[in-house]
Amino acid sequence: MTPHNEANSGDYAEAVLLPGDPLRAKWIAETFLDAPRLVNSVRNCLGFTGSWKGKPVSVQATGMGQPSTAIYVHELVTVYDVKTLVRVGTSGGLTTKVKVRDIVLGAAASTDSAMNISVFAPYTYAPFADFGLLRSAVEKAENRSLKHHVGGLVSGDVFYHDNPAETYRTLAEHNVLAVEMEASTLYTLAARFGARALAICAVSDCLITREEIDPAARQSSLHELAELALDVAVEA
Numbered sequence: 001m002t003p004h005n006e007a008n009s010g011d012y013a014e015a016v017l018l019p020g021d022p023l024r025a026k027w028i029a030e031t032f033l034d035a036p037r038l039v040n041s042v043r044n045c046l047g048f049t050g051s052w053k054g055k056p057v058s059v060q061a062t063g064m065g066q067p068s069t070a071i072y073v074h075e076l077v078t079v080y081d082v083k084t085l086v087r088v089g090t091s092g093g094l095t096t097k098v099k100v101r102d103i104v105l106g107a108a109a110s111t112d113s114a115m116n117i118s119v120f121a122p123y124t125y126a127p128f129a130d131f132g133l134l135r136s137a138v139e140k141a142e143n144r145s146l147k148h149h150v151g152g153l154v155s156g157d158v159f160y161h162d163n164p165a166e167t168y169r170t171l172a173e174h175n176v177l178a179v180e181m182e183a184s185t186l187y188t189l190a191a192r193f194g195a196r197a198l199a200i201c202a203v204s205d206c207l208i209t210r211e212e213i214d215p216a217a218r219q220s221s222l223h224e225l226a227e228l229a230l231d232v233a234v235e236a
């Protein structure tokens with residue numbers, strides 16, 4: 001039990017999917033898991049445990065942004081002994097190479113957040129994904145012919161920008177493919193506590209072309225994303 005989580009010890013599986021949206025957590029649990037049970041509803045940041053292809057797995061919402069995500073990840077790893085964390089998120093494409101509906105596998109996550117500055121000063125830490133999870137996700141995405149990209153994410157603290165193309169231009173010129181808001185702290189905390197983490201993000205809109213996913217495509221790409229993330233989480 002923690003201030004943010006009413007689950008008991010043993011309620012979470014060792015592998016946990018992490019969507020930002022609590023309703024995505026519920027949808028994943030109800031759509032894909034066998035025998036899902038609610039393990040956390042504090043603040044409506046829903047968490048469920050069930051099984052996928054016979055293996056135990058949980059899904060826990062993180063809320064939006066790094067401070068919220070850091071709380072859930074810290075507690076999952078240090079209190080509930082979670083070992084594998086796979087973010088299942090949405091993201092905004094930062095280059096025309098990345099189309100809406102594509103999947104971005106975040107090899108690393110830059111950030112404008114101040115969270116790591118004092119921890120690593122005078123260095124700038126480069127948060128990076130677990131290589132085994134990343135390799136497994138690439139292999140599984142290739143086997144399913146999912147349109148995917150491996151590259152950098154940027155975990156931004158600010159969602160709305162007057163001129164997003166300009167804001168992210170330099171990052172995009174350095175192979176940062178998409179913006180979201182959580183992967184950087186996920187990777188940092190996983191490294192700190194000896195867990196494995198990967199962020200897998202569907203591209204829901206492109207900040208350069210302003211193209212957005214339509215509701216039907218959004219649902220089917222989230223479906224593919226969830227199945228891929230579940231396989232990676234329980235098999236890698």
Ligand SMILES: O=P(O)(O)O[C@H]1O[C@H](CO)[C@@H](O)[C@H]1O
Pocket residue numbers: 019020021063064065088089090091159179180181182
């Ligand atoms: O769809 P989720 O997983 O919440 O991810 C993205 O969507 C939210 C912003 O709309 C942020 O949390 C961002 O990272």
Ligand SMILES: O=c1cc[nH]c(=O)[nH]1
Pocket residue numbers: 090091092093159179180181204205207
């Ligand atoms: O543009 C976007 C889309 C999803 N998530 C973000 O943080 N930004």
